[in-house]
Amino acid sequence: MKKIKVAIVGFGKGARIYNAPDISSVEGFEITKIMTANNENIAAAKKDFPSAKVVAGFEEITEDPKIDLVVITTPNHIHKEFAEKALNARKHVVVEKPFTPTVAEADELIQLAGKNNRILSVHHNRRWASDFLTIQKILKDKKLGVIVEYEAHFDRFRNEVKDGWKEKSEIPGSGILFDLGSHLIDQALILFGLPAEVFADLRIQRENSEVIDNFELLLLYPDLKVSLKAGMLVKEKGPTYSIFGQNGSFLKYGEDSQEESLKLGLKPKDLPDWGIEPQKIWGKLNTVEESLFVQSERGNYTKFYQNIYNAVTGKEDLLVKPEEARDVIKVIELALKSQAEKRRVAFS
Numbered sequence: 109m110k111k112i113k114v115a116i117v118g119f120g121k122g123a124r125i126y127n128a129p130d131i132s133s134v135e136g137f138e139i140t141k142i143m144t145a146n147n148e149n150i151a152a153a154k155k156d157f158p159s160a161k162v163v164a165g166f167e168e169i170t171e172d173p174k175i176d177l178v179v180i181t182t183p184n185h186i187h188k189e190f191a192e193k194a195l196n197a198r199k200h201v202v203v204e205k206p207f208t209p210t211v212a213e214a215d216e217l218i219q220l221a222g223k224n225n226r227i228l229s230v231h232h233n234r235r236w237a238s239d240f241l242t243i244q245k246i247l248k249d250k251k252l253g254v255i256v257e258y259e260a261h262f263d264r265f266r267n268e269v270k271d272g273w274k275e276k277s278e279i280p281g282s283g284i285l286f287d288l289g290s291h292l293i294d295q296a297l298i299l300f301g302l303p304a305e306v307f308a309d310l311r312i313q314r315e316n317s318e319v320i321d322n323f324e325l326l327l328l329y330p331d332l333k334v335s336l337k338a339g340m341l342v343k344e345k346g347p348t349y350s351i352f353g354q355n356g357s358f359l360k361y362g363e364d365s366q367e368e369s370l371k372l373g374l375k376p377k378d379l380p381d382w383g384i385e386p387q388k389i390w391g392k393l394n395t396v397e398e399s400l401f402v403q404s405e406r407g408n409y410t411k412f413y414q415n416i417y418n419a420v421t422g423k424e425d426l427l428v429k430p431e432e433a434r435d436v437i438k439v440i441e442l443a444l445k446s447q448a449e450k451r452r453v454a455f456s
Contacts, residue, residue, distance in 0.1 A: 110421050112176045115141040115169040115199075117190055119149040122204050123181040127231065128156060129375045130410045131179065136417050141169055166190060170197035177227075177420060180204060183273045184281030188213040191228070195220045200227040200420050206290040207433040209281035211441055214434035221430065227419050229426055230433035231412065234291045235298060237364040238385045238407030243349060245405060247299065251395055252353030259335040259350040260295065262288040263342035269316050276318060283319035284338050285310060285440055292336040293436045296327055300334060302435060303327035305452045308443035313341050325443050328452065349391070356395030362388075364407050376410050383407035 114131055116123050119142050131137050142153040145164050153162050169175055170193055178194040180187055181204045188208045194201045195217065207230045208214045221228035234240060246252065262284075273279050274287060305328040313322045322341070327334035349360040366383055376382045385404035393402050418424035438455075446453045 109136050111138050112136055112417060112420055113138050113140045113174050114177045114179060115139075115143065115172070115175045116179045116181065117143045117166065117169065118181040118183075119144040119153045120146070120181065123179070124149075124152055124156065125370045126233065126409075127179055127181055127204065129370055130233070130413045132157075133376045133410045134413045134417050136421075137177075137413065141172065141175065143169060166193060170194060170199070175199060177202065177416070179231075183279065184209055184286060185273075185279050187281075188217060191217050192220060195224050195226055195228065198224055198226060200416075202229050202231055202416060203433075204231045205294070205433065205436075206230075206281060206286045206440070207430070207437055209286070209437075211434060211438050214430070214437050218430045218434060227416065227426060228430045229416060229419075229428045230430060232291070232294045232428050232433065232436075233409040233412045234295065234364070235428070236407055236409050236411045237366070238383055238404045239349060239360050239362075239364055239391070240295050241405035241407060242360070242391060242402060243351065243358070244299070246351070246358055246391075246393065246402065251355065251393060251397075252351060252358060253355030253395075255300075255332060255351060255353045257333050257335070257350075257352040258296070258299070259337070259347075260292050261342075261346065261348050262292055262338040263345050264288075264338075264340055265343045266340050267314055269314055269318075274319070283321065284340065285320050285323050285325075285443060288338040289323060289325065289336065289440060289443075290436050292338065293325070293327075293439045294432070296334050296336060297432065297435055297439070300327070300329060300332060303329055303334065303439075303455050305454055306439060306442040306446055307452045308446040310443065310447040313339065323443070325439075327439070355397070356393065358391055358393050358402075360389075360391030366407050366409050370409075376408065383409075 177200045179202045307326040309324045311322040322339040325336040351358040383406045390401040415427045419426040442453045
């Protein structure tokens with residue numbers, strides 16, 4: 109099996125919890141370098157990957173001919189800078205979501221990747237969440253008939269404002285519209301394609317917060333309304349997904365179990381039941397023909413990186429295309445415009 113040598117840029121929460129465990133679970137990947145200057149992250153990198161070399165400078169990655177793939181998990185506003193340097197060094201690149209703070213930056217990277225004939229993708233791993241895979245199956249089976257309304261939530265309760273870059277208004281790409289919103293938008297676009305119009309209500313609700321911490325985003329189609337919501341002051345959560353069609357409804361509570369397992373330091377290979385949702389949070393399908401709880405599909409975030417390996421080695425087409433991740437950023441830009449102008453904005 110061909111070995112793909114991987115360098116991870118940044119080793120904070122995004123790398124440690126959401127990327128490195130999945131990368132190391134794919135046969136053929138080898139994490140050989142980790143770039144970080146933070147003492148806590150250096151210690152974590154050495155503990156988790158003792159055979160990898162921890163470096164402080166990016167040139168130690170770009171100038172290393174053995175590195176095939178660079179995974180960028182830095183703060184959002186410097187995604188473009190590092191991705192550009194890596195592509196110019198003829199490395200394949202994965203960028204943590206959100207892709208970039210602007211569509212213009214995303215387009216530049218897409219053009220550069222094409223010019224250098226290199227894989228460029230964005231870590232939209234929640235396409236492989238249990239609940240989303242279940243929704244895709246239900247819609248494919250057409251049990252709800254024509255879908256007229258879809259509502260998805262990504263709610264949390266964190267009433268304190270942390271001292272981190274995601275909470276700083278002066279840093280491009282901060283706030284939950286870019287953070288949690290990227291997942292919700294990506295899923296909606298996969299299900300329904302590009303909307304005709306975008307309308308947004310963006311708010312700052314927490315005391316002393318500088319950034320958007322609550323949003324309701326409407327993606328408007330000719331015969332469908334998609335409502336995407338997230339907030340940081342939701343102590344009691346309602347349905348995660350609500351889907352309404354001409355033949356009935358589907359409601360789903362709870363969250364994919366993979367995130368909690370990853371936060372506990374577990375890897376997919378550590379649990380035989382990885383990604384299997386407990387029956388108590390199966391979604392309920394209620395149609396004119398039947399009413400039942402639907403067994404959730406098995407989630408597997410690792411499939412994102414398995415596809416990256418297969419794409420780099422020429423065995424499979426890329427599943428998360430950079431153009432799709434760019435469209436997520438375009439929706440965010442239109443949402444910001446909608447809020448500023450207090451109107452619906454055409455997607456064009």
